Amino acid sequence: SGATVRWTDFETTANARGQYALSVAPEANYEVIAWADGHGRAVRSYQEFAPGGSARCDFVLTEEVRVWGRVRDEAGQPVAGARVVALGCRDLETTTAADGTYELRTIPRRAGETTRIHAEREGLCDALVDVEMPESGDMEMDLVLSAGARVRGHVQDDAGAPGVRVAAKQRGDYLGASAGTDGAGRFTVVGLPAGSVELEVYGGGFVRSWTPVGPAPTGNVEITVVRAGRIRGRVVDAATGSAVTGFTVRLITPVLEEGDRMIGGFTSDWREPGRIFDAPDGRWDTGRERL
Numbered sequence: 001s002g003a004t005v006r007w008t009d010f011e012t013t014a015n016a017r018g019q020y021a022l023s024v025a026p027e028a029n030y031e032v033i034a035w036a037d038g039h040g041r042a043v044r045s046y047q048e049f050a051p052g053g054s055a056r057c058d059f060v061l062t063e064e065v066r067v068w069g070r071v072r073d074e075a076g077q078p079v080a081g082a083r084v085v086a087l088g089c090r091d092l093e094t095t096t097a098a099d100g101t102y103e104l105r106t107i108p109r110r111a112g113e114t115t116r117i118h119a120e121r122e123g124l125c126d127a128l129v130d131v132e133m134p135e136s137g138d139m140e141m142d143l144v145l146s147a148g149a150r151v152r153g154h155v156q157d158d159a160g161a162p163g164v165r166v167a168a169k170q171r172g173d174y175l176g177a178s179a180g181t182d183g184a185g186r187f188t189v190v191g192l193p194a195g196s197v198e199l200e201v202y203g204g205g206f207v208r209s210w211t212p213v214g215p216a217p218t219g220n221v222e223i224t225v226v227r228a229g230r231i232r233g234r235v236v237d238a239a240t241g242s243a244v245t246g247f248t249v250r251l252i253t254p255v256l257e258e259g260d261r262m263i264g265g266f267t268s269d270w271r272e273p274g275r276i277f278d279a280p281d282g283r284w285d286t287g288r289e290r291l
Helices: none
Strands: 004-007 010-013 028-035 042-049 064-073 083-086 093-095 101-108 114-120 127-132 143-145 149-156 165-170 173-180 186-192 197-203 206-213 221-224 232-234 247-249 275-277 283-285
Touching: 064 114, 083 101, 093 101, 101 114, 114 143, 114 173, 127 143, 149 165, 149 197, 165 186, 173 186, 197 221, 206 221, 275 283
Parallel strands: 064 143, 149 221
Antiparallel strands: 004 010, 004 028, 028 042, 064 101, 083 093, 083 114, 114 127, 149 186, 165 173, 165 197, 197 206, 232 283, 247 275
């Protein structure tokens, strides 16, 4: 009893018998998370719901592992305000105190399996550490954020220099390092870790793109982006053919086959809660969204 169950921004508390109920929008896939004091988080992904229907989603919560420690810089000084995340544990993150200390709770105890701990702060190189979950007890894990490397580059499209964001990824995980382009399309991303990284470029009206960058790049990284497509339409009543107003449009991320990769995307509020349109003629469009 007392476990918290969450879907997006909606959550509820299980009763004394461990039962819960959540009302969700139909015709979509979801990721439902459950956790409780002293227990690790459990995730059930992409439960499908039909309009007017329901689905049962049971959880078994295991014992938690508490991971705690201190975040320092290369000089051994504490780093305050760093974000520390347990990747794969959904919404499990904290911020370091003035003395650099942090604590992560509700990490599920899966003995022998690893959980990746990610620490970041703007201007410093991220720390990524794979921690093997113990059979018992908690874990102390100190992390070091170094000054890191930097990458300079230039982004352009067929019309000149777009205003976009450039974010760095490594081993599939987003790093805290990112930057916006200036009026000439130039950018500088600082605080990069050693090794190869991937630069993800995104912005309203442009297709999201990824560019691999090797260790210690020399010169500017040149990136060309493509202007995004646009979806528009009209919503009408099936019986009368008259325009419907005050409706919500949601975009759903497609299920990809193994080896496939999305070449575009959309901002999260298109997925949930969606965009509301109230044009009297029932028309809507995605505007400058990067589809």
